[in-house]
Amino acid sequence: MDDQLMERLLQKRQISDLQAVQECNSYTGKFGLVLSDKEALELLRRRREVLKEEERFEMQGGILPKLIYEFCDSPYIYQNNYVETIDELQRIFYLYKNESQDELSDDELIAYMKTYFDEECGGSLDYLEETSLYELCQNRRTGYQNRDMEDMHGHKDESI
Amino acid sequence: MGIKMNQYNMEELMPLLARMIRRYTSNESTSIPNHKARQILGSMLYCMNLTDDTDKEEPDGTLLANQMIIKEIYDYGFQKKKEKIEKAKKLFIHIKESFLEIDNEYYRSTILEGMPAFFEHYDLEFDAQNSILTLDYPLVNPVTKLSGIDLIYQYLRSFQVEQAFLSCFNTTTVNQMLAGYHTMYKELVINVCSPVLRCVLVCEIINEDFLQLKLKKESIEGFMKLLLTLSENELSEHLLAALKRVLNILKIDVNLYSNYFAGEVLFFAKELHLYRMDLDALEKVIPTIKHKYYVENEYFKDGAVMTDQLLRNLIEEISICSLLSEKLDLVKARVTSLNDLREVLDTCFWGEEYNAVFDLLTRNEKDYLLSDIDEKVEFKTGLLEWEKALILYKTTRTR
Numbered sequence: 379m380d381d382q383l384m385e386r387l388l389q390k391r392q393i394s395d396l397q398a399v400q401e402c403n404s405y406t407g408k409f410g411l412v413l414s415d416k417e418a419l420e421l422l423r424r425r426r427e428v429l430k431e432e433e434r435f436e437m438q439g440g441i442l443p444k445l446i447y448e449f450c451d452s453p454y455i456y457q458n459n460y461v462e463t464i465d466e467l468q469r470i471f472y473l474y475k476n477e478s479q480d481e482l483s484d485d486e487l488i489a490y491m492k493t494y495f496d497e498e499c500g501g502s503l504d505y506l507e508e509t510s511l512y513e514l515c516q517n518r519r520t521g522y523q524n525r526d527m528e529d530m531h532g533h534k535d536e537s538i
Numbered sequence: 539m540g541i542k543m544n545q546y547n548m549e550e551l552m553p554l555l556a557r558m559i560r561r562y563t564s565n566e567s568t569s570i571p572n573h574k575a576r577q578i579l580g581s582m583l584y585c586m587n588l589t590d591d592t593d594k595e596e597p598d599g600t601l602l603a604n605q606m607i608i609k610e611i612y613d614y615g616f617q618k619k620k621e622k623i624e625k626a627k628k629l630f631i632h633i634k635e636s637f638l639e640i641d642n643e644y645y646r647s648t649i650l651e652g653m654p655a656f657f658e659h660y661d662l663e664f665d666a667q668n669s670i671l672t673l674d675y676p677l678v679n680p681v682t683k684l685s686g687i688d689l690i691y692q693y694l695r696s697f698q699v700e701q702a703f704l705s706c707f708n709t710t711t712v713n714q715m716l717a718g719y720h721t722m723y724k725e726l727v728i729n730v731c732s733p734v735l736r737c738v739l740v741c742e743i744i745n746e747d748f749l750q751l752k753l754k755k756e757s758i759e760g761f762m763k764l765l766l767t768l769s770e771n772e773l774s775e776h777l778l779a780a781l782k783r784v785l786n787i788l789k790i791d792v793n794l795y796s797n798y799f800a801g802e803v804l805f806f807a808k809e810l811h812l813y814r815m816d817l818d819a820l821e822k823v824i825p826t827i828k829h830k831y832y833v834e835n836e837y838f839k840d841g842a843v844m845t846d847q848l849l850r851n852l853i854e855e856i857s858i859c860s861l862l863s864e865k866l867d868l869v870k871a872r873v874t875s876l877n878d879l880r881e882v883l884d885t886c887f888w889g890e891e892y893n894a895v896f897d898l899l900t901r902n903e904k905d906y907l908l909s910d911i912d913e914k915v916e917f918k919t920g921l922l923e924w925e926k927a928l929i930l931y932k933t934t935r936t937r
Contacts, residue, residue, distance in 0.1 A: 391552070429569070433571060433572045433573075434569045434570065434571055434572060435559075435569060435570055435571070435572050435574075435575035436568055436569035437555075437556040437559055437560070437568055437569070440568055440569075441568050441569065444568075472569065475567070475569060476571065480563075480567065480570065480571070483563075483566030483567055484566060484567050484568055484569075485566070
């Protein structure tokens with residue numbers, strides 16, 4: 379499958395993907411977060427760029443709605459930084475899908491990201507990207523899994 | 539891949555790809571690396587490609603594509619490939635059961651080691667186009683333009699055709715002929731069938747018993763005289779006619795084998811015509827059992843090798859013997875393998891003593907040891923003292 383075909387496939391899905399992102403507004407509105415059509419389109423455009431950079435292929439629906447639903451209640455996200463933060467989060471998400479060699483499922487990775495972002499990182503995207511997730515993937519690769527479980531639950535998980 | 543993606547509607551292709559990616563990720567990931575997506579799409583299109591199927595009885599792929607939706611074409615194709623895997627497995631079992639003891643590493647390992655690994659690792663769902671094996675053993679007619687199970691199945695079919703032809707000959711004779719073809723035939727990436735076929739055709743043309751796979755120098759000289767009277771086309775006709783006669787005598791499918799070997803026969807005709815005036819070159823083009831490697835009775839088989847401990851004990855015992863006769867008695871009583879004898883010769887005997895040990899050996903045994911020494915000489919590997927002594931022994935005895 380060449381890059382042109384990838385591009386064509388992604389273009390075909392634009393409308394349905396846009397609808398999926400717009401539908402998030404009805405839920406995120408409760409937290410004072412709303413995306414305009416232009417912002418939603420911009421996020422989808424950025425997704426295409428990131429997917430290209432990270433050499434990944436995404437199916438219909440994509441990860442954006444999941445990220446939005448998961449992060450909309452974060453104390454560090456508000457309307458003024460909403461688009462930029464979601465944009466960065468989706469870039470970090472694809473980066474660490476690759477870094478984890480796809481060993482983390484979408485839900486697992488988003489859950490780690492959310493916990494780190496709200497707790498250890500105090501809302502810092504740089505810290506999330508360069509420290510927390512980096513260590514998580516390092517530990518995964520070296521087979522040392524206790525560290526991330528300890529972090530997730532605030533205490534060492536004895537069962538592992 | 540014969541199928542083109544633009545044959546299909548993108549809207550139809552996409553849901554099937556999405557379904558397969560979901561299955562691949564167990565529904566745990568919405569994205570996958572591009573190379574994986576390419577691989578899965580390739581696998582999908584491979585299964586949908588029914589047009590280059592190797593079974594003639596299969597329905598026409600274009601017709602199917604016109605009548606079915608993508609999902610149905612895929613499911614149908616997937617099922618067909620699955621059936622082909624089963625057919626290939628059965629064919630492999632059949633080949634394995636009648637496998638010939640040909641002394642060539644690639645002949646043996648491609649089938650006996652490669653095929654089980656292929657069936658174990660082949661992934662029809664997500665990597666169907668991957669043939670996994672490099673199929674090092676070359677066939678008379680190489681299988682091209684196929685991949686995945688189509689390639690493997692066709693390779694096995696061709697291998698079976700060649701093996702059935704080779705089974706008409708005594709395996710020992712075939713091995714001897716291959717030794718005449720090249721001293722390193724065991725390790726060379728060569729097709730076994732081709733030299734046999736060439737020798738057989740020349741034998742048939744000059745009215746010698748082709749089952750013996752043996753041509754005397756005088757016979758080749760006689761054949762050379764015939765070559766000088768023929769054009770390349772006439773020679774091709776002679777060879778093709780000889781092939782038909784051979785196939786009739788062997789009572790194997792004349793049409794199948796005539797077609798299968800036709801290309802090889804024409805190529806052989808070209809080579810013969812090219813070298814028709816050079817006897818040395820002709821001798822290289824026409825493989826035959828050569829006197830140097832021709833063993834009258836049974837092809838040499840080495841005896842049982844003793845354990846390292848027993849060998850060490852024997853070497854110690856021989857080393858403390860003061861008389862040559864005592865040493866020889868121990869060798870006669872205890873050594874049953876030439877591999878062990880090599881060790882003993884290397885560590886327990888010196889100078890003139892070697893000849894006494896060589897006197898204990900049969901001609902076949904000496905020839906066997908000499909053929910290994912020849913290889914060392916060919917590859918300019920240093921010789922041991924006893925090996926130099928054996929060459930000298932052979933030279934002085936044959937004078």
